[in-house]
Amino acid sequence: GAVVSQHPSWVICKSGTSVKIECRSLDFQATTMFWYRQFPKQSLMLMATSNEGSKATYEQGVEKDKFLINHASLTLSTLTVTSAHPEDSSFYICSAQEQGYLNTEAFFGQGTRLTVV
Amino acid sequence: AQSVAQPEDQVNVAEGNPLTVKCTYSVSGNPYLFWYVQYPNRGLQFLLKYITGDNLVKGSYGFEAEFNKSQTSFHLKKPSALVSDSALYFCAVREGSSASKIIFGSGTRLSIRP
Numbered sequence: 316g317a318v319v320s321q322h323p324s325w326v327i328c329k330s331g332t333s334v335k336i337e338c339r340s341l342d343f344q345a346t347t348m349f350w351y352r353q354f355p356k357q358s359l360m361l362m363a364t365s366n367e368g369s370k371a372t373y374e375q376g377v378e379k380d381k382f383l384i385n386h387a388s389l390t391l392s393t394l395t396v397t398s399a400h401p402e403d404s405s406f407y408i409c410s411a412q413e414q415g416y417l418n419t420e421a422f423f424g425q426g427t428r429l430t431v432v
Numbered sequence: 433a434q435s436v437a438q439p440e441d442q443v444n445v446a447e448g449n450p451l452t453v454k455c456t457y458s459v460s461g462n463p464y465l466f467w468y469v470q471y472p473n474r475g476l477q478f479l480l481k482y483i484t485g486d487n488l489v490k491g492s493y494g495f496e497a498e499f500n501k502s503q504t505s506f507h508l509k510k511p512s513a514l515v516s517d518s519a520l521y522f523c524a525v526r527e528g529s530s531a532s533k534i535i536f537g538s539g540t541r542l543s544i545r546p
Contacts, residue, residue, distance in 0.1 A: 361536075408475050424475050428473060
């Protein structure tokens with residue numbers, strides 16, 4: 316099946332620094348990628364939809380200047396958490412939709428555990 | 433706007449017994465429905481989907497789900513539970529056939545006791 320690789324799987328950073336998370340589709344081309352945030356024992360909250368070659372669409376309440384999303388190619392999207400604060404600590408998960416196969420499920424990365432100290 | 437409801441936070445079942453994890457949805461167009469499973473500190477694994485066709489969908493690890501349009505439900509089932517099925521299960525919906533966003537339910541923690 317299709318594989319989505321997310322890197323890093325965990326990261327610890329200091330307050331005020333920026334952290335970049337990568338999401339790669341390894342064996343397919345992804346026109347659209349999604350970024351989710353998950354708090355402990357809670358569901359996935361969609362943060363933004365990332366489309367290759369265009370600006371991301373952010374969900375209401377998500378700060379676009381804080382969570383920078385870039386989808387420069389059909390196999391890579393990145394999420395950069397800028398000026399991170401402890402409240403940004405969370406589990407971030409990306410998913411990818413295969414180009415041209417709109418009836419398929421989305422495939423998920425393994426997630427990134429971000430801890431801001 | 434589309435939405436998904438999983439009314440049970442936790443479901444407890446004895447090993448070998450059948451299990452059901454409930455899901456209801458709300459969309460204005462045709463629903464595309466999915467079930468995913470999540471193990472601790474991991475991403476989501478796809479179990480099964482309903483796009484069109486037979487209302488009973490069979491998926492991975494012996495799971496199946498029944499699409500009921502009149503009740504707007506898509507309950508996940510398995511005839512005989514295994515301890516290894518213990519995990520967090522998410523129902524999800526996408527509206528229509530476009531590559532639009534997928535919305536997840538709140539999740540149900542399934543606990544299978546030996």
